Amino acid sequence: MERLLLRVLSRIVRRGSLTLILPSGHRETFGDGSGPPLAIRIASKDWERRIALDPEFEFGEAYMEGGLVIEQGDIGEVLATLMSQVGYQVPSFTAKSLMKLRFMVRRLAQFNPRERAQRNVAHHYDLDGRLYSLFLDADRQYSCAYFEHEGQSLDDAQLAKKRHIAAKLLFDRPDLNALDIGCGWGGMGLYLAENAAANVTGVTLSQEQHGIANARARERGLSERAEFRLQDYRDVAGPFDRIVSVGMFEHVGIGHYEEYFSKIADLLKDDGVALVHSIGRSEGPGITNPWIAKYIFPGGYIPALSEVLPAIERAGLLVADVEILRLHYAETLKAWRERFLAHEEEIERMYDSRFVRMFEFYLASSEMAFRHQGMMVFQIQLAKREGVVPLTRSYIAETEADLRGKERRNRIGLRLAGE
Structure with a gap:
């Protein structure tokens, strides 16, 4: 899952400077070096796997539960870097499949009697x-x-x-x-x-x-x-x-x-x-x-x-x-x-x-x-x-x-x- 997560972030982060610290201790920086340097740490292999497979849901879940820790900067700056990428694409087959499934069932999720x-x-x-x-x-x-x-x-x-x-x-x-x-x-x-x-x-x-x-x-x-x-x-x-x-x-x-x-x-x-x-x-x-x-x-x-x-x-x-x-x-x-x-x-x-x-x-x-x-x-x-x-x-x-x-x-x- 470590390689998958690194591949996911390399496809997303093209601008800015975001360092990822993995549970193994491996560090890797993504982006072109512009903007303030930011760093996030993933606390466990379980969170590494969950974020890699379903970043749309698990990124917020990990931050809320303490599974993702901001080591440099704040969560607003990290999200600004991630969400402002030009030409952003859904990063993995699994994430794409989840998005398609969620679109298919959205009427059921929004059924509000x-x-x-x-x-x-x-x-x-x-x-x-x-x-x-x-x-x-x-x-x-x-x-x-x-x-x-x-x-x-x-x-x-x-x-x-x-x-x-x-x-x-x-x-x-x-x-x-x-x-x-x-x-x-x-x-x-x-x-x-x-x-x-x-x-x-x-x-x-x-x-x-x-x-x-x-x-x-x-x-x-x-x-x-x-x-x-x-x-x-x-x-x-x-x-x-x-x-x-x-x-x-x-x-x-x-x-x-x-x-x-x-x-x-x-x-x-x-x-x-x-x-x-x-x-x-x-x-x-x-x-x-x-x-x-x-x-x-x-x-x-x-x-x-x-x-x-x-x-x-x-x-x-x-x-x-x-x-x-x-x-x-x-x-x-x-x-x-x-x-x-x-x-x-x-x-x-x-x-x-x-x-x-x-x-x-x-x-x-x-x-x-x-x-x-x-x-x-x-x-x-x-x-x-x-x-x-x-x-x-x-x-x-x-x-x-x-x-x-x-x-x-x-x-x-x-x-x-x-x-």
Whole structure:
């Protein structure tokens, strides 16, 4: 297996400088010598065999379990070197066969009826609430931020994301009824209630998020405008003037796309506007990384637009606008990882060192996927008939400017009320 692993890395690493230290003591350096020198050590022959045969899964497994040790550099730098290689090819017959098999069974892995969907959500989102408060922004936005300029803080970029989405939803009059599918900890819904004077219904399958979202609504005096339910979106009754879904579509599963968009069409009024904000892949259909599927987002899948748009068409919805956010999520994940590592000792006390390595690997590998492997975020604006959305996109910037003024006024009001 030693020779196989060396052959695997020689086929992958053409640029950079990565030294591999094998259980036998053998050391070999790969790449052209550019960039910072990095070194990894494999702790045992068993891990050597497992990584060689199935690197897509076992590399993350080995790092999490301590079977792969970073001797020089950090896991983010190692993953950046591995994932940024130009012309990367699947390195072995076994790995190719596993990828083909995983593609063949991906619909089964993403089969998400109501009970399974709730279990999948609980797996990730019902962790100790303190964890997310340590690395997310103050509003607990657990989705891609919108960086308007270089150097913008994470909190400001997350606020800009909410503002950008609200502008595209066209809250042109007060008291519109809005549905937030996958409402998280309530940040998007509370923003719409507070700054767009909307009546918001948010739904989530996470008990942790449900409790916190309603508590936040009460604390901010918005309970009459914002209600958050522990409910599957498929069980919601409409209609609604506006529908928004941020960072939830990735959990739907490819076999449920038509069901998802048909439900949006059923719930949306004829003159309504909807917006879906989701991670996507710039290339064609693929598979969920098996390590991510097991430990982070079971049942999840990042779609290509070619898989999404046909389901929208079949649901009878019109695509009014598509925007691609390219490196925004890479910068978001970078900020999350920096904050996570700043609280590493505290998180280890909450869980253990294995959990810390698992979550660090998730954040680092996700960041590098956005930087180097064609991952992006799309925002698809939907309507049921022509003429609902203005002819040009100038209204977005104009509405954002108006929302900024409302944000300032509401922040002042909240400070006075708390004194």
